[in-house]
Structure formats: C-alpha cells, structure tokens
Amino acid sequence: MGAVIHSAPLIVPVSRPPIPDGAMAVRHGVVLDVGPRREVLAAHPGGEEMRWPGVMVAGLVNAHTHLQYTRMAEVGRRVYDSFEEWSNAFDAVYFSSDGMDWEASAREGALLSLRNGTTAVADVVTDIEAVSVLGQTGLAGISYLEVLGDTDASWAATGRRHLTSTVRELGGVDGGLRAVHLGTIGISPHAPYTLDTGVLADLAILARxxxxxxxxxxxxxxHEREYTVSGTGPIAHLVRELGFDFEILRAGGTGHGPVAFLDALGLLGPQCHVAHGVHLDEDERELLRRRGVSVALCPRSNQTLGLDGPPVAALLREGGDFAVGTDSLASSPSLDLLEDVRLLRTLAWEQGYRAPDLSRRLVEAATIGGARALGLATGPGRVGRLETGARCDFAVFAIDPGDGDPYRTLVEDGPGRCVATVTGGDQAGRVHLVNSGTEAFREC
Incomplete structure (x- = not known):
C-alpha cells in the first residue's frame, strides 16, 4: 500500500517550527515524512492526498482524566467552596451509582476527548470495566489502575493480591484481557491521604x-499539607469520617509535607507523574524537578472545586516539566483540553509571566509535555509531535492559518473548533478518524 499524504494550509508539528502549506506522509498509522507539501508529494509519488481545511496540529495529550466519570457530569456542573465539599458531593453520586455501565461511560468520554483533538490520555481507572476503552476507541496512552482506601491490614489481607492478579491478567501473563497489554497500564496510588503509609511504599515496589x-x-x-505534617485538618477529619485508621493519623503526622512524604516512600521518580500540584511551594517544585516528575495541571477542575490556580508561571520560569489535563466531567465543564490551556495562559499572565514564548510553551505542555509525563515521548509509537517514526496522531482546527503566531491563535481560538481528529493505526494498520460527531476507520 502506498503512502497517504495528509496536507493542510498550516501544520504545527510541535517538535519543529510550523510549516505553511505542509504535508505529512503516513503508512500503517506511522509518520514517514513531514515537511513542505511540494517536497512531501515529490518524495512519495502516487500517494493519496487528504487535504484538511484549517490548521493541523500534533494530537493533544490529556495528562490527567477519569473517563469513566463522564456520566457523572452533574457533579461537575456546580462550583464548590472547597475540595472537601466537592469530595462529599462526588461520593454521594458515586456510591449511589449501582448498575452504572462504567465501560459505556468511559467510551463516551473517550469519544468526547477525540472530538476535541485529544489523541492520548492518562486515564485513571477506578472500576475495572473501564480499563479497555483506550484500545477500543483508538486513543493512545495509559490506563492507570487506581488504588485507594486500603489500610496496611486490608492491603496485606486482600488488596495486594487483588492488584497483582489484575496486573498479571491485564498484561496477558495469565491469559488476560486481549484489549490491554502490560505497558499500556500503570498504577495510580490515589493520594497521600487515601492510602496507608505501608501501602504507598509497597505500591512503589510493585510498580518497579x-x-x-x-x-x-x-x-x-x-489542607493536604496539614494532613501529612500533623495528621490534622479538614482532610484528616474527612478520612476519619470515612472510617480509615491510617498510621499517619495515629502517629499525629510525619512532620513532612506531601512531596517529601511521598519521596521518602520511594514513589517519586521519572516513572511517575502527579496531578494538580496547586499548592506546590518552591522547594517542592525543585524536588520534583530533581526526581524527573512532571505535573499535570488541571486549572478548570481546580476552579470547579473553588481552589486557587496552579503555579504555572513559576513552573515556566523554573523549567519544571508540566503537562495539561482536564480531569473528569465530574469536576470540569468539558473534556476540551485547549480550554484548560487557554485558562493556563490567563493564569500565567496574572501570575506575571509575560514572555513571548508563553503560548508556544503551553501548546508544548499539552502535546510533548503530556507525552513525556506518560513516558511516550520517545521510541516507536511516540506521541505529542509530528515527525518521522511517530504515531499518526493529529487534530485539525478551524482557525486562521495566517501570518500571526499560530500558537497564540491555537490557544485563543482553538477551543471548541476541532473539526477532525486522526489517531495512529490499530493492529490492522487502520487509522481512526473522528469528524463532526462521527467516527470511522480507514486504511492509512
């Protein structure tokens, strides 16, 4: 089969400067060549050309979401006064959702993500039925198996055995679910306040x-800092109300902030990325940089919970790795990642970051930055950029490809204007096209 040539008035590969009247040659869902249209067509004679109207951009990478909560959007439509108030509202709906089809809910979230230009995700999976959705819908990324609520005693009795057997099954070690493979799953220790100290330490060992x-x-x-330092505050009260007898509560805290606490347990390193980081101080950001840990910023979710915005300007100035996430519809108004990018631009400006590279660096965070956070920025099948050897993942936005700054135009005008998304090939070498609310596979 010959190459398929995707072309557009402007291509934003992210890994190199934008290409006016650009084209990309693809075979079996893998990029063969990208450059000026005239050169790509000459290098691949006889290739079928697909001309896209608008700006073609490397597929967006949503570095933090919970696709299975898509049908819990009622929770995310309100604005709350605190994290704790939102948590109570979420629990009330989640624990009354007997019979919920989590797989169908996650699939709806996956398609909404695709329709907004996202082609790879870090999806936190609480209920195992939702774990195979990425493979089913053409999204790249990692399904992180969430672990929460275990004391050291419950972990030793049943929790550890359940997780390890699930990992082996999904990885095909014991037959397994064929839609998921070891390497496309990960582990999500929910948070420092939802697991006992010994469980967190053991999860670091199991991940390795x-x-x-x-x-x-x-x-x-x-209030998370108060919890880990002294075992007190609203989060400690919430954890006790839920009936968890964690060591950190019995001991009156650890004397350390959340980042130092997780680091002492061996959880922080280049194989890990964290979500939110709203209240990271300077020393904590520096420790995350030293450990190679990226932060997925989810500013619209933070707004819904009545929280401050993340320290995006500081991360930009200090050079810390960060990515962008939407969180779920249970805490955010949509799964349009560019809406979060646009809000991050506003927050960075308000926090004093005025450098001319702002829009470019935010687009990079939503593409290459997300790929780095998921460990998918290098090697075969890499995502977040359009270059030879990468997956054919891109989105097309109905925005002006004129002479201005395409990154700023994408950030300011791109939200809500994705007209097509293409994801790299499945095992049959087909690509997934999502356009105007419909989806289809075709040879590419």
Whole structure:
C-alpha cells in the first residue's frame, strides 16, 4: 500500500517550527515524512492526498482524566467552596451509582476527548470495566489502575493480591484481557491521604517490579499539607469520617509535607507523574524537578472545586516539566483540553509571566509535555509531535492559518473548533478518524 499524504494550509508539528502549506506522509498509522507539501508529494509519488481545511496540529495529550466519570457530569456542573465539599458531593453520586455501565461511560468520554483533538490520555481507572476503552476507541496512552482506601491490614489481607492478579491478567501473563497489554497500564496510588503509609511504599515496589508507570493526585487541596505534617485538618477529619485508621493519623503526622512524604516512600521518580500540584511551594517544585516528575495541571477542575490556580508561571520560569489535563466531567465543564490551556495562559499572565514564548510553551505542555509525563515521548509509537517514526496522531482546527503566531491563535481560538481528529493505526494498520460527531476507520 502506498503512502497517504495528509496536507493542510498550516501544520504545527510541535517538535519543529510550523510549516505553511505542509504535508505529512503516513503508512500503517506511522509518520514517514513531514515537511513542505511540494517536497512531501515529490518524495512519495502516487500517494493519496487528504487535504484538511484549517490548521493541523500534533494530537493533544490529556495528562490527567477519569473517563469513566463522564456520566457523572452533574457533579461537575456546580462550583464548590472547597475540595472537601466537592469530595462529599462526588461520593454521594458515586456510591449511589449501582448498575452504572462504567465501560459505556468511559467510551463516551473517550469519544468526547477525540472530538476535541485529544489523541492520548492518562486515564485513571477506578472500576475495572473501564480499563479497555483506550484500545477500543483508538486513543493512545495509559490506563492507570487506581488504588485507594486500603489500610496496611486490608492491603496485606486482600488488596495486594487483588492488584497483582489484575496486573498479571491485564498484561496477558495469565491469559488476560486481549484489549490491554502490560505497558499500556500503570498504577495510580490515589493520594497521600487515601492510602496507608505501608501501602504507598509497597505500591512503589510493585510498580518497579512490574515496570509500570505511576500517577498520583498531589496537593490539590491546601489542607493536604496539614494532613501529612500533623495528621490534622479538614482532610484528616474527612478520612476519619470515612472510617480509615491510617498510621499517619495515629502517629499525629510525619512532620513532612506531601512531596517529601511521598519521596521518602520511594514513589517519586521519572516513572511517575502527579496531578494538580496547586499548592506546590518552591522547594517542592525543585524536588520534583530533581526526581524527573512532571505535573499535570488541571486549572478548570481546580476552579470547579473553588481552589486557587496552579503555579504555572513559576513552573515556566523554573523549567519544571508540566503537562495539561482536564480531569473528569465530574469536576470540569468539558473534556476540551485547549480550554484548560487557554485558562493556563490567563493564569500565567496574572501570575506575571509575560514572555513571548508563553503560548508556544503551553501548546508544548499539552502535546510533548503530556507525552513525556506518560513516558511516550520517545521510541516507536511516540506521541505529542509530528515527525518521522511517530504515531499518526493529529487534530485539525478551524482557525486562521495566517501570518500571526499560530500558537497564540491555537490557544485563543482553538477551543471548541476541532473539526477532525486522526489517531495512529490499530493492529490492522487502520487509522481512526473522528469528524463532526462521527467516527470511522480507514486504511492509512
């Protein structure tokens, strides 16, 4: 089969400067060549050309979401006064959702993501029925198996055995679910306040044993620091109300903030990325940089919970790795990642970051930055950029490809204007096209 040539008035590969009248040659869902249209067509004679109207951009990478909560959007339509108030509202709906089809809910979220230009996700999976949705819908990324609510005693009795057997099954070690493979799953120790100290330490060991990436909620609430330092405050009260007898509560805290606490347990390293980081201080940001840990910023979710915005300007100035996430519809108004990018631009400006590279660096965070957070920025099948050897993942936006700054135009005008999304090939070498609310596979 010859190459398929995707062309557009402007291509934003992210890994190199934008290409006016650009084209990209693809075969079996893998990029062969990208450059000026005239050169690509000459290098691949006889290739079928697909001309896209608008700006073609490397597929967006949503570095933190919970697709299974798509049908819990009623929770995310309100604005709350605190993290704790939202948590109570979420629990009330989640624990009354007997009979919920989590797989169908996650699939709806996956398609909404695709329709907004996202082609890869870090999806936190609480209910195992939702774990195979990425493979079913053409999304790249990692399904992180969430672990929460275990004391050291319950972990030793049943929790550890359940997780390890699930990992082996999904990885095909014991037959397994064929839609999921070891390497496309990870582990998500939910947060420092939802698991006992020994469980958190053991999860770090298990992740290394199985070679799995980790993803953790960190410093979303201002009260998280109080919890780990002294075992007190609203989060400690909430945890006690839920009936968890964690060591950190019995001991009156650890004397350390959440980042130092997780680091001492061996959880922080280049195989891990964290979500939110709203209340990271300077020393904590520096520790995350040293450990190679990226932060997925979810500013619209933070707004819904009545929280401050994340320290995006500081991360930009200091050079810390960060990515962008939407969180779920249970805490955010949509799964349009560019809406979060646009809000991050506003927050960065308000926090004093006025450098001319702002829009470009935010687009990079939503593409290459997300790929780095998931460990998918290098090697075969890499995502977040349009270059030879990468997956054919891109989105087309109905925005002006004129002479201005395409990154700024994408950030300011791109939300809500994705007209097509293409994801790299499945095992049959087909690509997934999502356009105007419909989806289809075709040879590419």
């Amino acid at each position: 044993t199985f070679g799995l990436r980790q993803h953790i909620h960190l410093l979303e609430s201002v």
